[in-house]
Amino acid sequence: MFSEKNKAIIVDASNTIIQTMKIMDDRRAKSLLVFNNESFIGMITNGDLQRAIIANKPFDATIGSIVDNTSKKYAHVDDDEEHIKSWMIEVRAEMMPVVDSTGKLIKVIFWNDLFDGSQKDNRQNLNLPVVIMAGGKGTRLKPITNVIPKPLIPVGDKTILEEIMNQFEGIGCKQFYMSVNYKSDMMKFYLDQLEHHYNIEFFEETKPSGTIGSVSLLKGKITTPFFVSNCDIIIDQDYRDVYDYHKTNHNDLTVVTAVKSFKIPYGVIEAGEGGLLTGLQEKPEITYMINTGVYLLNAECIAEIPKGQFFHITHLMEKIKQRGGRIGCFPVSEHAWHDMGEWPEYLKMINVL
Numbered sequence: 001m002f003s004e005k006n007k008a009i010i011v012d013a014s015n016t017i018i019q020t021m022k023i024m025d026d027r028r029a030k031s032l033l034v035f036n037n038e039s040f041i042g043m044i045t046n047g048d049l050q051r052a053i054i055a056n057k058p059f060d061a062t063i064g065s066i067v068d069n070t071s072k073k074y075a076h077v078d079d080d081e082e083h084i085k086s087w088m089i090e091v092r093a094e095m096m097p098v099v100d101s102t103g104k105l106i107k108v109i110f111w112n113d114l115f116d117g118s119q120k121d122n123r124q125n126l127n128l129p130v131v132i133m134a135g136g137k138g139t140r141l142k143p144i145t146n147v148i149p150k151p152l153i154p155v156g157d158k159t160i161l162e163e164i165m166n167q168f169e170g171i172g173c174k175q176f177y178m179s180v181n182y183k184s185d186m187m188k189f190y191l192d193q194l195e196h197h198y199n200i201e202f203f204e205e206t207k208p209s210g211t212i213g214s215v216s217l218l219k220g221k222i223t224t225p226f227f228v229s230n231c232d233i234i235i236d237q238d239y240r241d242v243y244d245y246h247k248t249n250h251n252d253l254t255v256v257t258a259v260k261s262f263k264i265p266y267g268v269i270e271a272g273e274g275g276l277l278t279g280l281q282e283k284p285e286i287t288y289m290i291n292t293g294v295y296l297l298n299a300e301c302i303a304e305i306p307k308g309q310f311f312h313i314t315h316l317m318e319k320i321k322q323r324g325g326r327i328g329c330f331p332v333s334e335h336a337w338h339d340m341g342e343w344p345e346y347l348k349m350i351n352v353l
Contacts, residue, residue, distance in 0.1 A: 008027055008029075009027070009029055009031070009032050009033055009095065009108070010032065010033050010035055011023055011032040011033070011034055011035070011044070011063065012034075012035060012036070013034050013035065013036040013041055013062060013063060013064030013067070014036075014062055014064065015062065015063055016059065016060045016061060016062055016063070017049055017052055017053065017057065017058075017059050017060070017061055017062075017063060017066070018059040018060065018259065018261060018287055020032065020044065020049060020063050021046075021049055021259060021333045021334070022261075022333075022334070024046060024049075024333060025333050025334065025335035025336070029094075030045060030046045030094050031043055031044065031045040031046065031093070031094055031095060032044050033097060033105070033108065034063055034064065034067050036064060040097070040099070040103070040104065040105035041064065041067055041069075042067040042068075042069045042072060043067075043072055043074070043095075043097055044063050044066070044067055046333070047241065048066060048067075048068070049063075049066075049331075049333075050241075050330070050331050050332070052066045053259065053289075053331045054245070054328075054329070054330070054331065059259070059287045073087050073090075073091055074096070074097045074098070074099050075087065075096050075097065075098045075099070075109065076098070076099060076100070076101075077098055077099070077100050077106050079098075081114070084096055084098075084109060084114070085114050085115075088109075088111060088114065088115075089122055090122075092122075092123070093111070094110065094111045095108050095109065095110045095111065096108070096109045123171075123238075123240055124172075124240075125171055125172025125240075126171050126172045126173055126239070126240055126243055127172050127173065127174060127175075128173050128224055128225055128226055128227060128243070129173070129175045129176070129177060129222050129224065129226040129227070130165070130168045130173050130175070130176050130177070130226065130227045130228075130229065131176075131177045131178075131179065131215060131218065131222075131226060131227065131228045131229070132151075132161070132164065132165070132176060132177070132178045132179070132228075132229050132230075132231055133179050133211065133212075133214070133228065133229070133230050133231060134149070134150075134151045134161065134178050134179060134180050134187065134231040135179045135180050135181035135182060135184075135204075135205045135208075135214065136150065136181075136182065136231075137150075137182045138150030138153075138182075138232075140341055141153065141340075141341075148183065148186065149182055149183040149184075149186060149187055150231060150232055150340075151187060151231040151232075152186065152187060152190055153340065155234075155340070159190070160231065160232060160234065160340055161187070161191075161231060162194075163234055164229055164231065164233075164234060165198055167234070167239075168227065168229075168239065169198075171238065171239055171240050173227065173239075174199050175199055175201075176198055176199060176200045176201070177200070177201050177202075177203060177218055177221070177222075178200050178201070178202050178203070179203055179204075179205055179214040179215070180202050180203070180204055180205070181204060181205040181206075181208075184202065184204065188202060201221075203217050203218065208310065209308075209309070209310055209311060210310045210311045210312040210313075210315070211230075211312045211313045211314075212228070212305060212311055212312060212313040212315075212316055213305060213306075213309060213310055213311035213312075215228065215302060215305055216302065216305040216306060216307045216308075216311070217307070218302055219302045219303060219307075222299050222302060223299050224299055225243070225246065225247075225296060225297065225298050225299065226296070226297060226299065227239065227294065227295070227296055228294070228295045228296075228297060228313075229293065229294045229295075230293035230294070232293075232339065232340040232341050233292060233293050233294065233337065233338065233339050233340065233341075234338045234340075235256060235292060235294055235332055235336055235337050235338070236332070236335075236336040236337075236338075237256070237332050237336055239294075239296075241330070242254060242256060242294075242296055242330045243296060245328060245330050246296045246328060246330075249326065249328050250326060251296075251298075251326045251327065251328040252297070252298050252300070252301060252320050252325040252326050252327065253295060253296070253297050253298070253301060253316070253317065253320055253325070253326075253327045253328070254295065254296040254297075254327070254328040254329070254330055255291055255292075255294075255295055255317075255327065255328070255329050255330070256292045256294040256295065256296075256330050256332060257289035257290060257291060257292060257329045257330065257331050257332070258289070258290045258292050258331070258332055258333070258334055258336070258337035259287060259288075259289055259290075259331050259332070259333060259334060260287070260288055260289075260290045260334045261285050261286065261287045261334070262285065262286055262287075262288070263283060263284075263285045264283060264284055264285070264286065265283060266283065267280060267281065267282045267283065268280070268281045268282075268283075268284055289329055289331060290337075291313075292332070292337050292339075293339075295313065301316065301320070304316060304319050304320070
């Protein structure tokens with residue numbers, strides 16, 4: 001019934017949330033068709049998985065339990081092509097299942113079947129400031145950072161700094177603030193020579209001030225929510241989704257987190273009183289949400305960053321929690337997060353991007 005192309009986007013309803021995130025990573029897909037044996041039960045998207053995690057569903061919950069067809073639009077066999085096109089644009093679907101009156105899947109229409117590369121995203125753009133933390137020495141990437149600053153390290157035919165800024169520009173963010181120190185003159189010169197000119201205001205750390213301390217210098221300059229990004233990571237995520245989550249949940253600060261699994265290569269023992277064995281797991285896999293280094297903050301948070309002091313983002317999180325503020329976590333898959341912090345990660349990044 002299905003072509004090899006279609007088989008690649010099918011997943012069984014018994015798969016867990018974390019397994020399905022890995023399948024999407026491996027297949028480079030943002031949505032999959034969910035089957036229970038031979039029966040089509042719906043489509044699951046990356047956004048569905050993210051919303052389930054945000055709703056505190058366990059990572060080992062099956063996707064069959066979270067498929068929600070009430071919020072999905074599927075095409076009917078009698079729908080004409082223009083109708084299907086308009087639906088796909090409306091929901092930004094990379095594929096559209098076509099079903100009959102009984103809900104049986106008849107075929108799948110892919111975005112590339114109907115649209116060429118010129119089709120524009122119909123989502124509203126953001127116009128939020130972006131702060132890029134680019135003052136570090138990049139000591140873990142020596143010896144190359146002895147010569148050039150980490151933000152100018154190339155990935156493909158551009159620097160990682162350009163990749164980060166281009167991603168934000170793609171969703172309408174035009175104003176950049178860049179915290180600089182190490183080899184800042186070289187960064188300014190390089191950016192000034194580019195054919196594409198970014199709207200950047202540089203501000204200087206006179207001494208190391210932690211992962212967020214220098215942002216205190218922007219008090220009074222930023223009056224809207226704003227993004228903060230490290231200069232060595234790229235995340236395959238539309239940041240408008242992060243903003244929607246941040247705004248809907250009335251967060252003071254939102255952390256973009258990567259869902260990362262670790263396999264313990266040993267049998268794990270659980271013991272109780274008297275040292276008696278109460279449980280045994282053979283080479284278990286545990287899953288955590290990891291801080292990626294991208295954040296969305298309300299402007300009021302800047303006033304909570306002390307001037308002239310060494311101050312980490314974790315210190316700011318503690319202050320916000322102590323006053324009863326809201327800190328949200330927006331999850332992305334492990335392979336959506338590309339980190340250039342050390343040589344092995346950098347080599348992986350240039351092979352992917």
